[in-house]
Each structure stands twice: as C-alpha cells, then as structure tokens.
Amino acid sequence: MKIKLILANLLFIVCFLLPNTNFAQTDEIQYIDIVHLKDGSEFRGKIIEYKHDEYLKMEILGGQVVEFPAKQIKKVVQQPYGDAAYVPRVVKTREYNFRERGVYNETFVNLPQGYNSWGDWNVGLGIHHVIGFQFNRWIGTGMGIGFDGYAMGEGENVIPVYAEARGYFMEKNTTPFYSVALGYGFAGKNENQGILEGSGGIMFNPNIGYRIGASAGANFTLSFGYKLQKASFTELRWNGEVKRDYTYNRLNLKLGLLF
Numbered sequence: 001m002k003i004k005l006i007l008a009n010l011l012f013i014v015c016f017l018l019p020n021t022n023f024a025q026t027d028e029i030q031y032i033d034i035v036h037l038k039d040g041s042e043f044r045g046k047i048i049e050y051k052h053d054e055y056l057k058m059e060i061l062g063g064q065v066v067e068f069p070a071k072q073i074k075k076v077v078q079q080p081y082g083d084a085a086y087v088p089r090v091v092k093t094r095e096y097n098f099r100e101r102g103v104y105n106e107t108f109v110n111l112p113q114g115y116n117s118w119g120d121w122n123v124g125l126g127i128h129h130v131i132g133f134q135f136n137r138w139i140g141t142g143m144g145i146g147f148d149g150y151a152m153g154e155g156e157n158v159i160p161v162y163a164e165a166r167g168y169f170m171e172k173n174t175t176p177f178y179s180v181a182l183g184y185g186f187a188g189k190n191e192n193q194g195i196l197e198g199s200g201g202i203m204f205n206p207n208i209g210y211r212i213g214a215s216a217g218a219n220f221t222l223s224f225g226y227k228l229q230k231a232s233f234t235e236l237r238w239n240g241e242v243k244r245d246y247t248y249n250r251l252n253l254k255l256g257l258l259f
C-alpha cells in the first residue's frame with residue numbers, strides 16, 4: 001500500500017512539473033528589429049525579407065509592411081523587449097559609394113594571348129593607364145596609353161594610344177561593366193632582338209567584365225575581351241632582312257585598379 005502511495009505521489013509530482021518545464025522551454029525572449037536609415041529616421045518591427053544590396057522588407061509595429069532600398073539603410077540592429085541594458089547586435093551593410101560622375105583613372109595589366117604565325121600559342125604581357133570622365137553610370141569616355149609585348153622575348157612590342165568608352169550595368173557593389181577601346185599602336189625597332197624597324201597600325205579592344213568594390217576611393221576590375229592590333233616588323237634573319245606584316249588577333253584578360 002505504501003509503495004502504491006509513493007508511486008502515486010511521484011506521478012503527481014511529474015505531472016505537475018511537466019507543464020512548467022514545457023513553459024520554460026517555450027517562453028523564449030521576444031526580439032524586435034530596428035532599421036536605421038541614412039536620413040536619421042528609424043523603424044521598429046520584424047524583418048520579413050532581405051535581399052542583399054537590393055531591398056529590405058519589414059512589418060512595422062501596427063502590421064503595415066514597408067520596403068526600404070538597400071542604399072538608404074545605414075544599419076540594422078536587434079534587441080529584446082524590455083531589456084534596456086542589452087547592447088544591440090549590429091548587422092553591417094556595405095554602402096554603395098561608387099562615384100558615378102567625375103574623373104576616373106584606371107591602371108591595369110593585360111595578357112593578350114593567341115596563336116602566332118608559326119601556329120604556337122603565345123601569351124603576351126602589357127600595362128596600361130586610362131584617364132577619363134564618367135558622365136553617368138552608363139557612359140564615360142577617356143584616353144589611354146599602354147605598352148604591349150605580343151611575344152615575350154621576341155621584341156614584338158607595340159605602344160597603343162587610344163580612346164575608350166565604358167559603363168556599368170547595375171547600381172551595386174559588384175556589377176558587370178563594358179569597355180570599348182579604339183586607337184593606333186606604334187611599333188619601333190629592337191636591335192637586341194633582331195628587329196631593325198617597326199611600324200604600327202590600328203588597335204581595337206572590346207571587353208566585358210566585373211567591377212568589385214563600389215567605394216569612392218578604389219575598385220578592382222576584372223575583364224575579358226578581344227584585341228586586334230596591326231603592326232609590321234623588319235627582322236634580320238639568316239638570309240637577310242625580312243619584313244613581316246602582323247595582325248594580332250588575341251584573347252585579352254585584364255586586371256585593373258580603378259580610382
């Protein structure tokens with residue numbers, strides 16, 4: 001009889017404690033999201049959707065759903081109800097500060113590569129600098145100068161001078177962009193490599209790529225395109241002087257710093 005009474009008491013205690021245990025597990029701290037805008041205003045509620053670099057949707061207190069463009073948001077914090085001592089957790093958002101209008105400079109290296117006249121695959125090397133003016137995100141124009149070696153160690157070097165146009169497709173930290181360059185390449189002699197005389201020709205270089213950064217100071221660019229360069233070289237061969245006309249049709253990889 002005593003055993004049954006003890007078991008009954010234990011069962012009662014367990015049944016009494018279980019609801020309290022469940023309550024403790026489900027009684028979670030409630031949090032509120034706070035969105036601070038760059039104009040100094042703030043909104044409180046619950047974030048229901050956030051798409052990086054595009055927009056944020058929030059259900060504010062009262063039930064209304066509002067949407068904020070990402071470029072207007074300064075910061076987002078979260079804190080529990082009624083806890084004044086809580087230090088908000090800051091969710092950092094990288095601002096879009098790309099200068100869409102004004103003077104720009106870009107320094108880049110490029111790797112023109114393709115088959116030479118002997119059927120061998122050549123990888124060249126060049127360095128360029130462009131200065132121009134960006135009228136808006138879609139169009140900017142500038143002038144550039146560079147030095148391209150189309151056959152490493154062979155002396156087939158060209159100095160192109162050209163005009164370019166460029167633009168950026170999206171108002172984002174990382175965006176595709178285009179550039180088109182057209183000009184003239186000057187070639188000269190290189191007696192150490194057996195080139196007695198050189199003359200240049202037209203240069204054409206369209207590219208498509210990505211700009212990474214969106215800061216007002218500096219951005220990285222990575223692009224890929226096609227490069228056409230005409231040139232002529234008079235070379236000293238075992239059988240005498242030989243003049244060769246070259247049309248360099250090259251795939252062109254470029255890595256640059258835009259500022």
